[in-house]
């Protein structure tokens with residue numbers, strides 16, 4: 259067992275500073291990229307290459323403060339995977355836009371360039387000079403701000419060439435270029451690419467998948483992948499349950515499912531997933547194999563960064579929920595999500611990174627995306643340990659080379675202790 263002090267240092271997973279991530283495709287090796295697994299030949303996966311380094315199985319031990327107790331909790335040491343992702347949209351405007359972002363970042367929030375000051379903020383302060391400057395660069399940005407932080411704001415990020423927001427507002431050319439090139443947008447697309455690859459791998463191994471997508475939003479990545487899987491006769495009985503509180507996002511997801519022609523394999527559930535005593539989506543109604551109950555895959559991309567570790571007295575997610583009663587924090591939410599996974603199944607989630615995200619201050623102080631809680635991988639491993647996952651669960655950490663998000667995949671053991 260390792261002592262808590264022997265956990266990884268930030269340098270262990272940082273993308274080395276000498277690598278310039280600002281060129282098209284945002285590719286740079288990290289320290290974890292020591293062996294190559296080659297290029298995937300499956301259609302739709304060509305641009306993705308995962309390089310991995312396997313670490314000896316060790317146990318991290320942590321004193322936890324979960325649900326009031328301070329018992330020690332252990333998880334296996336994770337395996338790290340460098341995830342190379344060639345972004346489909348990033349183009350020759352990136353260097354220019356990055357330089358402009360550095361100027362805006364230097365303006366800070368009302369002059370204060372600290373990373374911490376904006377995290378508790380729930381609204382975008384339009385009097386902030388850097389935010390006003392951004393408005394001059396991107397004339398239609400104010401219309402996009404009205405959608406933040408809801409998932410409908412991500413629609414233009416997943417496909418900037420739509421050229422218009424989901425509320426019909428037509429974007430100016432420069433705004434479209436920014437949605438193609440800012441690191442946050444590239445990171446949202448690369449975390450989606452990790453999810454796609456993991457779902458495809460699971461289907462390659464298991465055939466049919468029963469998937470639950472928590473805080474699914476408009477569910478673009480998961481629906482696109484499910485549509486691919488369902489075209490394969492081996493996975494043709496797969497299904498996905500989409501869970502979110504935001505009816506507008508779910509309606510958009512339902513429309514997308516219809517467009518993909520997979521409506522009969524998709525269930526939408528309007529639910530608050532931050533209940534303290536579990537997530538009320540009954541896996542038994544969706545999947546039951548030889549007495550084992552649970553989803554093959556539960557994914558919750560784009561959600562953990564909104565949650566502090568501990569439970570909250572009240573919970574606000576602008577435009578979606580504003581409740582004055584206790585809600586799960588990241589630790590309890592992860593525990594509840596893990597409970598939905600069948601033995602042998604996979605829990606996938608992400609979190610924005612703090613050390614390797616090159617435009618973090620821009621996100622926090624200029625765009626002021628509300629609530630965001632960026633975290634180091636080390637912090638997330640502590641949360642995973644505190645959530646009480648099985649000590650023998652395998653933990654994989656995927657690090658897209660843009661450095662914006664890490665994606666975590668926890669494999670529940672087939673035989674639980």
Ligand SMILES: C[S@@+](CC[C@H](N)C(=O)[O-])C[C@H]1O[C@@H](n2cnc3c(N)ncnc32)[C@H](O)[C@@H]1O
Nearest residue numbers: 409473474475502503504530531532559560575
């Ligand atoms: C940033 S979006 C992520 C959407 C999607 N997973 C993706 O990666 O594209 C976060 C989603 O969490 C949902 N959400 C926030 N609080 C929630 C809650 N308490 N229960 C259910 N969904 C919630 C929001 O409505 C929103 O759709």
